[in-house]
Amino acid sequence: MACVEATDREELLETIRGHLNAPGGPAAGGTAWLERVRSLQPYDFAELLRELHPYEQLALIPLLPRDYAAAALEYLEPVEQYQLLHQLSPDVGSELLLEMSSDVVVDLLLAVHPNQAAKLLGWLPSEYREQIDRLMTFPPNTAGSLAAVDYVAARENWTVDQTLRHIRKVAREAETLSYVYVLDARGRLTGVVSLREIFLADPNARLADVANRDVIAAYALDDQEEAARLLSKYDFVALPVVDDEDRLVGIITVDDVVDVIRDEASEDIQKLGGSQPLTESYFRTPVQDLFRKRVGWLLVLFVAEAYTTTVLKHFETTLSADVALAFFVPLLVGTGGNTGSQTVATLVRALAVHEVTFRDLFRVILREAATGILLGLAMGAAGFVRALIVGVGPHLGVVVATSALFIVIWASLVGAFLPLVLHRLGVDPAVVSGPLIATLVDGTGLFIYFTVARMMLGLH
């Protein structure tokens, strides 16, 4: 069950190549091999297609049903799609383009040169072309940029039976059959009916009486994250997107939302690691881009960390009086940074999934203070033990322990406070990366350490 095994795959590739290059033409040995290709999932066929030579791809695609080939093409990158489409005969190419989902077509047209896009657009019937043109106007990362126009729409005055017949008629093109969107005469979205409700309703009932009028929709210029949130909150399979006048622009399907959720998580993880998120996959990102995405934050952190030098220089006499104090500098600032990083990661995620908001600031600070005190006591004990093992004596041990306690509490509070405040100010809290919080508590940690040392050891 499931998937194409590597060995099957090689054998199938050989079979395809053999038939495509057969002396009597691809159909000479019968079409059983084509049936076998068609029984693959479109995704798996797309993977196979990538391993064929371009001339083999161009020979194979016209032999397959258009809807099947179009479904597979949707899994290729826009540039690969264009390479294939523009080399196929215009009638095959245009049929495939028509069968492809409109959101995929929009991504394709936005990715290629305007002249190339114009050529492909010329293949489409004028009404569809206008719809696509409109979808192309929505900025990236908006709900509108994910929308597809291949939805099932019906009029308020239709009967249930009439609607069901319409669904069957447009089943082939539609992205989802799960919902019928009810429009008034001016194209405004006034209701939604699920296919389930249509099946259960009286065939002679009017759609207006069956439809749910509490429509949940995203506005075209809403952030795509907002659309993803609505769709997953209500467990929908598709979400309608409307313009300012409530006219239906398109629908976003759940597979797009899965991609959005995944991409947002990737962005947060990379930001929390202290890097600007990559816009392409890892291996598609050139080394100079990896460099650019990282060097900015590294330099910012370097400049921020540079004040540790100032703090240490300030305590130069203390340090000269007891060089052993320097031994514990990385250990103490490291522990502070680790504590801050833990707190930040927990809270950035809790903010992202809406478990915590700015209104909870006081509760969060209380919880993190309590946690920080417990952690500080544990780390203080560990610090004391370590100082004894290093052999610097119990006096310095008490200094290290006391400093660890205060540094851990301080790091917990800063790590709790910053993400909530930034979120409140409309800044993505994920910019408070682990490295940033570590940097922020390093200098203050050193200040705590040397102040404690001066007071307890009577140094200057």
Added chain:
Amino acid sequence: MACVEATDREELLETIRGHLNAPGGPAAGGTAWLERVRSLQPYDFAELLRELHPYEQLALIPLLPRDYAAAALEYLEPVEQYQLLHQLSPDVGSELLLEMSSDVVVDLLLAVHPNQAAKLLGWLPSEYREQIDRLMTFPPNTAGSLAAVDYVAARENWTVDQTLRHIRKVAREAETLSYVYVLDARGRLTGVVSLREIFLADPNARLADVANRDVIAAYALDDQEEAARLLSKYDFVALPVVDDEDRLVGIITVDDVVDVIRDEASEDIQKLGGSQPLTESYFRTPVQDLFRKRVGWLLVLFVAEAYTTTVLKHFETTLSADVALAFFVPLLVGTGGNTGSQTVATLVRALAVHEVTFRDLFRVILREAATGILLGLAMGAAGFVRALIVGVGPHLGVVVATSALFIVIWASLVGAFLPLVLHRLGVDPAVVSGPLIATLVDGTGLFIYFTVARMMLGLH
């Protein structure tokens, strides 16, 4: 459009309370208010329900259609579900339980005391009870643990028309109508037909001839992440789950997968922050659990970081010869940690979304080495400038610059190597948190720094 505004919500709550407590009973003032309640999305109604008193909840629920009330109940926590169900009259309670999705019922039964679960199970017809019993046997985080038995199944020898009539009959109970699962006489899954294909097929065709036999399915004991991966790879709305003998156990729907993807991202983010992931939401996690989830890693990191003390003690004479060397310790180890954290975050995410595998180790190391050299040059220059500003002279400036170069390259390589090797060993690479990589490169960074200093400054 969309959602219930805060003001509407208060007003609606008042209306509901007024009618529930009306002298002549809830229906005294007509049922228009109930229609208004029913027009809410089940999710929004569940939110509203939470704000009513228990006695109000118990009075309201029986007044609503069972399927609507059950859909709303599904959004409550298992404990809240149980509180309501067991206090309602057994006939209302059992009807609601029957209408609820089987995967939600399983979660409910697993969350309550066995005696309570037995009571609820007793309300179910015996055949359904057996199915639920079986679903309850799958361990947490397996594909089987997410499965629901409310699917549409058909026999191979049915006609398309017969199948369509069957779909309409079971529409009310089914989790999704998008797919019909084709079973043989022994309950084995032999094919899948989409509703779209059924609409487009000849009504007299046999299901066996229309069904797709290249079935993509998860095994019940597969990790839930594997199921999520399959479902999102193929852009399905639901994925069948089978046992070892290919018998259909249930289906996983895309809304479950959205939750899995979100939870896995949360886990990775918390691990990368250096904490054990929380199993509950932030505010449901008691402070002692926040402490426990963090203290383990903090102590491990402390012990690992403790060797920085040893390194510094080893270089005590060098340090005493020029105390100014200590000024740059936090800056250099911090920069190393930041670089490592950036690389780790990028690669852990690339591994999680399958952009990178262990086979790419060599390519990854090459790319990260190149990036590391560029970053090292930038940070070396910054280090030199900083040393001049602090006023420690150009000699120490060159030492700081050279050390920064090597430390950054070293951190890039370790940050690239570790996640891939751990992934290969079957360990979740997200355990290589930012704090862990920072800790690992801190001691080696100090060693690099003091070795460079000794050589360049002629110290001992």
